[in-house]
Amino acid sequence: MKVALVGATGPVGQRFVSLLDGHPFFELAELFASGRSAGKRYFEAANWVLEVPMPEFVKDMKVKFIDEPVESQVVFSALPADVAMDYEASLKNQGKFVFTNASAHRMDDDVPIVVPEVNPDHLEIVSREGFIVANPNCTTAGLVIPLKAIQDAFGLKSVIVVSMQALSGAGFPGVPSLSIVDNLIPHIKNEEAKVRRESRKILGKLKDGKIEQADFTIDARCTRVPVRDGHTEVVFVQTAKPASAEEVIEVFENFSGVPQEMNLPTAPANPIVVRRNQFSPQPFFERMNGGGMSVTVGNVREADIMGITFTLVSHNTIRGAAGGSILNAELAFKIGVL
Template identity: 50%
Template sequence: MKLKAGIIGATGMVGQRFIELLRDHPFFEVSALMASERSAGKKYGEAASWYLTSPIPEDISEMEVQLIDTKAAEENGVDIIFSAIPSSIAREVEGSFAKNYPVFSNTATYRMEGDIPLLVPEVNPEHFSLIDFQRKNRGWGGFIATNPNCSTIGLVIPLKPLYDSLGIKSVNVATMQALSGAGYSGVPSMAVLDNMLPYIGGEEGKLESEPAKILGELDGSNIEYAGFPIFASCNRVMVRDGHTESVFIELENDFSVDEVRDVLSSFRGLPQELKLPSAPENPIVVFESEDRPQPFFDRNLGGGMSVSVGRIRKQDERKLKFTCLSHNTIRGAAGASILNAELALKKEII
């Protein structure tokens, strides 16, 4: 029997990705769509301006959108919550659901709190054990598990095998982030047409801090953060989907380009071992051609769940350069939360 899923923030871009990715999912089925007062009471097809190229599933289109409230979850027999709400309301809203439900969140609000796991299942599945401490600390029957910022996920997946095999002293990264990361109306067309924006509010701080927690060593109820610094510069560019990152790393040990290619292309994690439905066969796809990855061609590899890496170059002894690309609303948002939930189910956390 499938678990019944409620989506809060169901009408936005990430909410729509949840709907798309949960269609015919073997573990979960959508039973409740929740949004703001503006959408509540309407059929989903009327309330949502559908932005994706795939059509709205007919059954979803006819579902009534309900106000974000735990009562709606109770009335619909919900077992699990996927959250795509703004950070500005997440503390109160997600906390109210977590009293009784597992909440898989895309928002930044709880990410860096000590008892909240910040998860990338291929990288740090052991951090799920923080949920036991979270429930004791907060008196919740459910829990909150978060996935990182969309740019962080695309960076930390290739960092993981490099960190384990060669060690990392420091990272510099410049991002070229897609428009969908700001939401459908997030960047005015006249601001970005024939232009790029060299600043994204709050983004650089997330990219500089979140990997240290994700790559940190778990010690009981505490995480000893990874010790290397990250220096980030984040830019918004005129691409629909797919965040590209130029990465410059000083490693602890020297390397060859072939060695780095092997380390990255052979990387696998627990989701691949368990053959979870949303897990890509290859978490990292390595390109040898000089002009890849590119968002238009490569963002949907692995169903949008693979990170593409190319332009792998050795600058000097222990200094590595490469370009990586990930789909920001799939691997970087809804797909990440769903993969977290799949692993939680397999680990019998839900």
């Protein structure tokens, strides 16, 4: 299938370009961005920030202005939320199938936030006459995978998470260097509320065609740290049934989902990689596990006040953005939603 990419030039757009190079289901046929990039060839428009080279196929492709017509039926979106609000709604009304990274529509009743290992059934609510499927905010994307494993095995009562988020999560040019070198920023605007509400929607149940929020409580503190890629999160979980650290580790190690059963191209063999080491996971070493799609968990132990605590690392522009969105589209393609 030919696909379009809107917001093609930012760090998330670049991940899409890289992950769609030679993709077995999708051919990247159209690129869109702002007036700053429109009319330029991709290599002139994009400030390439990835650790892998720009794919050859995209270098000479012309970037179009987002007001130009989109020909492809399937559209991946990496637009800022304010631009995505009306634009994605208009694509949906034109009958397009939109897979978005933007937060604009995530909490709409007819928009599922899908993580295929966690809630593939939520795809059922979309209309074949045009839809938006979101993937979560990058911090939530890594968090809900181990939470799903715990929810299924022991039940969830409450969750506290503190994130240490990478610079690429702030887009390009992102955080000024003088604000972040030799420093960290102890708050990220709107991020904590997103983690709270998106986690409960994703881990909620589908009932009579509607998504019911899960009933555990969750709070988050989100910080920005001078790491290039890969969000680290320290998590405390109070389970409904008692669980030892060993039991939780076993549940993490055995966790698998629909993308693994279906052998989807972007699915990692192990959605959760476990390190039995108190100094792991570290983003520099673990972010590319499973091609950037695995969540790596370490330092799992029983906590004095909350039940279980662990640390995770998840790649924010792969599992947390472009890779997550492509996995959603692969699932939709395989089950005949596209």
